[in-house]
Amino acid sequence: DIILTQSPATLSLSPGKRATLSCRASQSLPNSFAWYQQKPGQPPRLLIYDASSRATGIPARFSGSGSGTDFTLTISSLEPEDFAVYYCQYRTKWPPALTFGGGTKVEIK
Amino acid sequence: QVQLVQSGPEVRKPGASVKVSCKTSGYTFTSHGITWVRQAPGQGLEWMGWISAYNGDTHYAQKVRGRATMSTDTSTNTAYLELRRLRSDDTAIYYCAREAHSGGSTGFDPWGQGTLVTVSS
Numbered sequence: 280d281i282i283l284t285q286s287p288a289t290l291s292l293s294p295g296k297r298a299t300l301s302c303r304a305s306q307s308l309p310n311s312f313a314w315y316q317q318k319p320g321q322p323p324r325l326l327i328y329d330a331s332s333r334a335t336g337i338p339a340r341f342s343g344s345g346s347g348t349d350f351t352l353t354i355s356s357l358e359p360e361d362f363a364v365y366y367c368q369y370r371t372k373w374p375p376a377l378t379f380g381g382g383t384k385v386e387i388k
Numbered sequence: 389q390v391q392l393v394q395s396g397p398e399v400r401k402p403g404a405s406v407k408v409s410c411k412t413s414g415y416t417f418t419s420h421g422i423t424w425v426r427q428a429p430g431q432g433l434e435w436m437g438w439i440s441a442y443n444g445d446t447h448y449a450q451k452v453r454g455r456a457t458m459s460t461d462t463s464t465n466t467a468y469l470e471l472r473r474l475r476s477d478d479t480a481i482y483y484c485a486r487e488a489h490s491g492g493s494t495g496f497d498p499w500g501q502g503t504l505v506t507v508s509s
Binding site: 310311312313315322323324325327328329330334335366368370372373374375376377378379380381382 | 492
């Protein structure tokens with residue numbers, strides 16, 4: 280089974296700072312990677328798909344990168360609305376299956 | 389716009405069954421698969437399974453295989469998740485989500501608002 284390990288568990292930063300979130304896979308994977316943002320009381324929101332493509336309506340400050348076992352979500356300059364929990368997700372094409380990382384909470388320092 | 393609207397909260401006793409609906413609108417229902425994900429209180433996201441809205445093919449996570457059934461009704465553009473033999477650790481918010489792009493995309497968007505299922509004696 281594929282395991283996705285996100286780090287750090289919590290990231291404490293001030294608005295305007297750069298956030299770098301990591302997702303490490305237990306084995307080398309193709310770029311079928313996505314990132315989601317979840318705020319309290321809301322469903323997840325797709326940010327990035329195919330490792331580096333921004334979803335519709337997602338601001339340019341969000342970017343995804345990586346390959347193999349290491350994938351990264353970068354928020355170039357944190358806005359107040361960016362403080363939330365972020366999840367990485369891998370999808371096997373067929374049969375369809377999803378694996379989620381444990382999440383990284385980005386909190387205001 | 390694309391919308392997924394789920395049914396309301398449910399309370400069940402252990403051993404009972406529950407069926408959650410996910411009514412979609414704003415797109416061609418049969419062009420995008422639907423996945424179901426749950427989130428226990430204060431916990432992360434757990435994938436439960438996927439269904440093709442085109443032909444009804446299903447794939448379930450090992451943890452719920454045999455207890456969960458996913459289905460669709462193309463006449464009402466609605467997806468369903470039924471979970472049987474409920475246990476206390478099935479207490480969670482259940483989400484449906486649509487493949488963001490037709491043809492098996494990596495990401496899922498949008499998501500339904502979630503349905504809280506509480507299992508308690």
